[in-house]
Amino acid sequence: xxxxxxxxxxxxxxxxxxxxxxxxxxxxxxxxxxxxxxxxxxxxxxxxxxxxxxxxxxxxxxxxxxxxxxxxxxxxxxxxxxxxxxxxxxxxxxxxxxxxxxxxxxxxxxxxxxxxxxxxxxxxxxxxxxxxxxxxxxxxxxxxxxxxxxxxxxxxxxxxxxxxxxxxxxxxxxxxxxxxxxxxxxxxxxxxxxxxxxxxxxxxxxxxxxxxxxxxxxxxxxxxxxxxxxxxxxxxxxxxxxxxxxxxxxxxxxxxxxxxxxxxxxxxxxxxxxxxxxxxxxxxxxxxxxxxxxxxxxxxxxxxxxxxxxxxxxxxxxxxxxxxxxxxxxxxxxxxxxxxxxxxxxxxxxxxxxxxxxxxxxxxxxxxxxxxxxxxxxxxxxxxxxxxxxxxxxxxxxxxxxxxxxxxxxxxxxxxxxxxxxxxxxxxxxxxxxxxxxxxxxxxxxxxxxxxxxxxxxxxxxxxx
Amino acid sequence: xxxxxxxxxxxxxxxxxxxxxxxxxxxxxxxxxxxxxxxxxxxxxxxxxxxxxxxxxxxxxxxxxxxxxxxxxxxxxxxxxxxxxxxxxxxxxxxxxxxxxxxxxxxxxxxxxxxxxxxxxxxxxxxxxxxxxxxxxxxxxxxxxxxxxxxxxxxxxxxxxxxxxxxxxxxxxxxxxxxxxxxxxxxxxxxxxxxxx
Amino acid sequence: xxxxxxxxxxxxxxxxxxxxxxxxxxxxxxxxxxxxxxxxxxxxxxxxxxxxxxxxxxxxxxxxxxxxxxxxxxxxxxxxxxxxxxxxxxxxxxxxxxxxxxxxxxxxxxxxxxxxxxxxxxxxxxxxxxxxxxxxxxxxxxxxxxxxxxxxxxxxxxxxxxxxxxxxxxxxxxxxxxxxxxxxxxxxxxxxxxxxxxxxxxxxxxxxxxxxxxxxxxxxxxxxxxxxxxxxxxxxxxxxxxxxxxxxxxxxxxxxxxxxxxxx
Numbered sequence: 001x002x003x004x005x006x007x008x009x010x011x012x013x014x015x016x017x018x019x020x021x022x023x024x025x026x027x028x029x030x031x032x033x034x035x036x037x038x039x040x041x042x043x044x045x046x047x048x049x050x051x052x053x054x055x056x057x058x059x060x061x062x063x064x065x066x067x068x069x070x071x072x073x074x075x076x077x078x079x080x081x082x083x084x085x086x087x088x089x090x091x092x093x094x095x096x097x098x099x100x101x102x103x104x105x106x107x108x109x110x111x112x113x114x115x116x117x118x119x120x121x122x123x124x125x126x127x128x129x130x131x132x133x134x135x136x137x138x139x140x141x142x143x144x145x146x147x148x149x150x151x152x153x154x155x156x157x158x159x160x161x162x163x164x165x166x167x168x169x170x171x172x173x174x175x176x177x178x179x180x181x182x183x184x185x186x187x188x189x190x191x192x193x194x195x196x197x198x199x200x201x202x203x204x205x206x207x208x209x210x211x212x213x214x215x216x217x218x219x220x221x222x223x224x225x226x227x228x229x230x231x232x233x234x235x236x237x238x239x240x241x242x243x244x245x246x247x248x249x250x251x252x253x254x255x256x257x258x259x260x261x262x263x264x265x266x267x268x269x270x271x272x273x274x275x276x277x278x279x280x281x282x283x284x285x286x287x288x289x290x291x292x293x294x295x296x297x298x299x300x301x302x303x304x305x306x307x308x309x310x311x312x313x314x315x316x317x318x319x320x321x322x323x324x325x326x327x328x329x330x331x332x333x334x335x336x337x338x339x340x341x342x343x344x345x346x347x348x349x350x351x352x353x354x355x356x357x358x359x360x361x362x363x364x365x366x367x368x369x370x371x372x373x374x375x376x377x378x379x380x381x382x383x384x385x386x387x388x389x390x391x392x393x394x395x396x397x398x399x400x401x402x403x404x405x406x407x408x409x410x411x412x413x414x415x416x417x418x419x420x421x422x423x424x425x426x427x428x429x430x431x432x433x434x435x436x437x438x439x440x441x442x443x444x445x446x447x448x449x450x451x452x453x454x455x456x457x458x459x460x461x462x463x464x465x
Numbered sequence: 466x467x468x469x470x471x472x473x474x475x476x477x478x479x480x481x482x483x484x485x486x487x488x489x490x491x492x493x494x495x496x497x498x499x500x501x502x503x504x505x506x507x508x509x510x511x512x513x514x515x516x517x518x519x520x521x522x523x524x525x526x527x528x529x530x531x532x533x534x535x536x537x538x539x540x541x542x543x544x545x546x547x548x549x550x551x552x553x554x555x556x557x558x559x560x561x562x563x564x565x566x567x568x569x570x571x572x573x574x575x576x577x578x579x580x581x582x583x584x585x586x587x588x589x590x591x592x593x594x595x596x597x598x599x600x601x602x603x604x605x606x607x608x609x610x611x612x613x614x615x616x617x618x619x620x621x622x623x624x625x626x627x628x629x630x631x632x633x634x635x636x637x638x639x640x641x642x643x644x645x646x647x648x649x650x651x652x653x654x655x656x657x658x659x660x661x662x
Numbered sequence: 663x664x665x666x667x668x669x670x671x672x673x674x675x676x677x678x679x680x681x682x683x684x685x686x687x688x689x690x691x692x693x694x695x696x697x698x699x700x701x702x703x704x705x706x707x708x709x710x711x712x713x714x715x716x717x718x719x720x721x722x723x724x725x726x727x728x729x730x731x732x733x734x735x736x737x738x739x740x741x742x743x744x745x746x747x748x749x750x751x752x753x754x755x756x757x758x759x760x761x762x763x764x765x766x767x768x769x770x771x772x773x774x775x776x777x778x779x780x781x782x783x784x785x786x787x788x789x790x791x792x793x794x795x796x797x798x799x800x801x802x803x804x805x806x807x808x809x810x811x812x813x814x815x816x817x818x819x820x821x822x823x824x825x826x827x828x829x830x831x832x833x834x835x836x837x838x839x840x841x842x843x844x845x846x847x848x849x850x851x852x853x854x855x856x857x858x859x860x861x862x863x864x865x866x867x868x869x870x871x872x873x874x875x876x877x878x879x880x881x882x883x884x885x886x887x888x889x890x891x892x893x894x895x896x897x898x899x900x901x902x903x904x905x906x907x908x909x910x911x912x913x914x915x916x917x918x919x920x921x922x923x924x925x926x
Contacts, residue, residue: 403608419740434760
């Protein structure tokens with residue numbers, strides 16, 4: 001079986017719809033494109049200026065010299081802004097048929113009814129649908145798309161936008177800040193706990209599309225929220241680019257969990273910057289699943305700025321044929337008694353490549369810091385590759401640090417044990433892989449856990465079958 | 466098969482390449498170094514290579530250690546252990562690379578770096594790098610850095626040992642522990658020297 | 663369904679070029695318990711692995727391992743399990759993250775087939791999965807029942823199989839697996855080592871129950887003590903890859919008194 005067949009048979013979300021749009025920018029990036037995006041959105045001047053400044057940062061900055069091979073990206077061949085509909089809908093029936101059908105097939109309306117407190121669906125560059133449980137609105141929770149957020153809460157956004165991740169942070173953060181569109185704005189007031197997840201779903205439909213959503217989450221003191229995002233795109237022969245920026249503020253005693261199941265088709269470059277600032281006794285948890293995409297570079301970060309703040313990154317990645325998952329996590333301890341844990345599990349098969357890249361940093365004045373990093377990699381066959389690049393940069397006094405990394409293949413003994421119990425070789429392999437990632441899967445909401453296991457079995461059929 | 470022992474090959478500072486094609490080699494470096502660049506290339510099957518580097522940092526020492534375990538051919542085992550006790554405002558930067566080439570199957574590579582901080586101004590940078598191009602292998606890396614365990618201190622205090630003595634005792638034990646599974650007259654001498662450190 | 667006999671004829675097996683089994687013959691009929699004893703290195707564990715079809719060993723062409731009329735040569739371990747062969751491992755390997763229950767359940771479905779299809783639909787990220795499986799409730803009933811019989815704590819069910827288990831827990835989980843899967847032929851490789859008296863009795867009761875269920879059983883052991891609870895139909899002495907003498911329980915007693923000296 002050819003690789004392309006495998007992709008087409010295993011990727012069930014690869015269908016595409018005829019393009020519908022109100023506006024489509026010309027290919028390539030220019031001041032004019034940026035001004036048009038800002039103008040169509042009716043943004044305040046300060047935002048337009050940030051965008052234009054970021055465009056010049058983007059031009060000045062070099063492509064990262066480390067990590068995955070990004071030479072396939074042609075910035076001139078990308079559509080930076082596609083506006084699919086005139087207005088976003090808050091009722092399902094208001095969405096154009098083509099788009100509605102897409103989300104029906106993905107299952108969004110059903111999920112909303114059963115599992116979620118709010119849904120936001122982004123199609124191309126714009127959020128086309130959003131809804132939030134009325135009970136949450138009464139408690140003062142804001143869950144909206146970023147564009148509406150900017151119109152309705154300009155002061156709050158101005159206070160934080162680009163402050164957690166500066167437009168100069170890296171080339172792709174500059175790019176996002178320059179052409180961002182869509183994404184979510186979430187605010188959870190003091191002491192409010194949002195018990196069911198908020199869900200955002202990102203869909204790229206057009207070919208050669210660049211999706212640059214921008215998300216800002218503010219969890220006020222003592223609050224809790226779980227935000228979940230899912231991603232998919234059709235299978236095209238040309239590449240698309242997804243380059244998001246996610247900024248999170250976890251205030252004193254608050255807790256935020258951010259879960260991503262990334263299942264982009266294997267023609268998407270997925271280059272995302274995610275960072276959280278965690279204040280005193282706050283907790284930030286990133287749960288990050290990377291199954292799809294051609295290339296992913298993503299290292300969710302926690303900046304622990306308050307005493308006893310805690311950060312966790314749980315990351316699972318699968319790289320099959322033609323994929324490179326360069327993922328990991330970053331913990332920066334800027335205050336005393338802060339703690340962090342990064343657990344990464346990666347699987348490479350069918351010639352795929354996974355890399356763990358991580359950083360633990362302890363500032364000079366941060367005392368009593370604890371950090372634990374565990375990265376385990378499983379390699380399914382001789383054509384695949386796994387690399388581990390953890391870095392620890394310690395300036396603070398006497399921290400307690402642990403780091404463990406293991407790379408191995410599926411053990412012959414384990415295979416013999418399971419097959420001797422009547423389990424077919426292929427199923428036994430899948431069981432071992434599922435067992436391998438179990439510590440992370442158990443942190444997912446049930447439906448996602450089932451889905452992740454299913455996706456992995458599908459991927460493995462493709463790679464080892 | 467008697468292992469070959471190489472004791473203190475680095476002196477105070479040096480770059481050394483070891484190519485091992487057969488048998489079992491144990492390389493031990495005692496404290497007193499400030500710069501080591503050691504590469505082990507394994508070109509034979511069924512080789513066992515073990516390298517133990519013991520470091521003691523004082524005053525404003527700036528110690529830099531790099532090791533490379535390079536498995537060119539398969540069926541061999543390598544193990545690198547770097548243990549340091551860091552006092553005063555000494556610094557250590559350790560970079561440990563394991564690279565397993567594509568056809569080096571049945572490799573078992575292990576790398577460990579444990580650092581004991583005896584002073585609040587001591588600093589450690591530990592950077593392991595694993596590059597694995599083979600799938601039939603086991604490769605493990607582990608690193609710990611931390612101050613002296615207060616439970617150990619309490620236990621020894623409760624046995625009546627003087628507080629000033631305890632940290633030295635624990636630190637020596639920490640380094641000696643690195644040699645625990647090795648038995649040879651050559652190592653006995655190293656052990657004795659460490660005991661009076 | 664009538665159970666079949668296990669017939670081993672002229673079995674030669676080697677590991678990395680070294681011959682370990684050198685022309686071994688053994689026939690086990692349904693409902694019989696055969697004990698294989700022998701000094702260390704006589705090839706007892708190899709025999710159990712080879713019956714199960716371990717890929718580590720090379721089997722000579724003239725060797726025959728038959729289940730009834732079916733020749734098992736060249737049949738993979740999972741297919742052997744489906745045919746009704748079972749091996750309780752001497753030191754079973756841990757499979758991190760995979761629970762006892764999920765191994766049992768997957769094995770049970772693989773061997774005894776689907777009794778009911780469960781359709782799970784995940785609306786969030788699309789996709790339906792059809793899991794052929796026995797009704798979980800019924801299955802759990804079977805497992806709990808058997809676990810109770812051998813005194814195995816239910817808290818082990820959800821733990822990763824053999825991961826950090828004590829010696830006794832491992833043996834009991836292997837015994838539980840045997841009882842749940844109800845094979846035609848079961849090989850117990852040193853199921854009795856490291857067990858206290860209560861655990862030994864529980865495991866022996868398990869073997870007796872399987873015997874009643876018409877399973878043909880091979881008990882590989884160093885010690886006589888399990889034979890006090892499970893009366894064997896035959897005792898075989900294995901030395902250097904061959905069975906050198908067969909007899910009754912009395913033969914085992916003789917070994918206990920005099921050792922293997924006279925056979926070597």
